[in-house]
Amino acid sequence: MRNAAKRSSDARVVTCPGRAPGQVELSQMIEALMDSMPWVRDKLAASRSILVKPNLGGGDAPSMTSKEVMVAFCRYLRENYDATLTLGDSSVIGSTSERSIEALGLRGALEPLGVRVVDLASFPVRRVEIPSGRVLKVVSIYEPTLDTDCLVSLAKLKTNYATRTSLTIKNLKGILSGPDKIRFHRLGVADCLADLLTVVAPGLGVIDGIQGWDIDRSVDVGALVGGTDLVAVDYLGAMLSQTDPAMVTYLTLALERGLGGMPGEAEQAAARAASRPFAGPLDNAAAMVLPEGIRVVAGEACSGCISILQRAFRRMESEGVLRGLPPLTVAIGPGARPSREPGRLIVAMGNCCGARDEADRVMVGCPPQSRYEVQRVFEELRDDKDQV
Numbered sequence: 001m002r003n004a005a006k007r008s009s010d011a012r013v014v015t016c017p018g019r020a021p022g023q024v025e026l027s028q029m030i031e032a033l034m035d036s037m038p039w040v041r042d043k044l045a046a047s048r049s050i051l052v053k054p055n056l057g058g059g060d061a062p063s064m065t066s067k068e069v070m071v072a073f074c075r076y077l078r079e080n081y082d083a084t085l086t087l088g089d090s091s092v093i094g095s096t097s098e099r100s101i102e103a104l105g106l107r108g109a110l111e112p113l114g115v116r117v118v119d120l121a122s123f124p125v126r127r128v129e130i131p132s133g134r135v136l137k138v139v140s141i142y143e144p145t146l147d148t149d150c151l152v153s154l155a156k157l158k159t160n161y162a163t164r165t166s167l168t169i170k171n172l173k174g175i176l177s178g179p180d181k182i183r184f185h186r187l188g189v190a191d192c193l194a195d196l197l198t199v200v201a202p203g204l205g206v207i208d209g210i211q212g213w214d215i216d217r218s219v220d221v222g223a224l225v226g227g228t229d230l231v232a233v234d235y236l237g238a239m240l241s242q243t244d245p246a247m248v249t250y251l252t253l254a255l256e257r258g259l260g261g262m263p264g265e266a267e268q269a270a271a272r273a274a275s276r277p278f279a280g281p282l283d284n285a286a287a288m289v290l291p292e293g294i295r296v297v298a299g300e301a302c303s304g305c306i307s308i309l310q311r312a313f314r315r316m317e318s319e320g321v322l323r324g325l326p327p328l329t330v331a332i333g334p335g336a337r338p339s340r341e342p343g344r345l346i347v348a349m350g351n352c353c354g355a356r357d358e359a360d361r362v363m364v365g366c367p368p369q370s371r372y373e374v375q376r377v378f379e380e381l382r383d384d385k386d387q388v
């Protein structure tokens, strides 16, 4: 449950001038980060159990929390605290964290340190009510993350299609049951993350910004961010990737709702100095590469729908399932007003789309999930051309 009081500047940045620390330097950075936050020590010292939740995902290794950071951080915990230590995640649907655990050899690296390594998806979930939830009233969470004395969100510094940045708050999606991961997209990822923060508050958030991940490429940054206020931590993480925090909707919602605070000026200056340019998700619908016969009408659409739509087309092309779509106009954004043309279907994409009432098909979500909503609707239209 959430702690009652939070300090608005509970976040710190440490950097490595060479941007590519070796193992010894990395351990020194972790010690420096933790030493800069004496208020965290009391929390960890009072914990009988600590669960570290990295980004293990099920995706590409460079987009996950690095093995080096996971091992160095767990070693720091082992050497400084008596708590039982567990490291675990549950992946996106369609993959398993177990696969990542095996591919990275995490048990071999961490069990000698006394760290249990688990796929959270192998545990039961427990329903948690969200009394002040705006879109989410109940959520199912894997039990180990609820039963630990201190949950640590150890996230990768990365940009993301759905939420622009994916940091310690977005990393919390991995503690949710599979159906709830999908439900977050249906209801709106940013709103759901803010609702989740009202009932789940990790004792510590740490961003692995040694090597960031920018949609599909690595960026050497050489920084770590940590703190007990995950909003402040993620604010600094966004700055490290030169992403305007005001453009990250879940951060602005969390700040508006008092679920965290802004980092201090000195830490913002440190993040700015260490930052590297990340391209981030596609913002401009006019720059999309569209399959033949597809038009996009965008009106005030944000990067979520634009980049997810582009990603869905690319994925379908690579899977060889793009051919055969009927002529379509995809409307995105609240200001989208496509005109009706004979022989051409209108698909409204996203919960905010202004063309939902007159569309032939609607893709729900904010943004819709690439594989389970966008691709599904396109494949249904391809397989049922009679409706054109």
Ligand code: SF4
Pocket (backbone or CB within 6 Å): 300, 301, 302, 303, 304, 305, 306, 332, 333, 334, 349, 350, 351, 352, 353, 365, 366, 367, 368
């Ligand atoms: S539904 Fe609207 S607000 Fe949500 S990601 Fe799409 S364009 Fe952005």
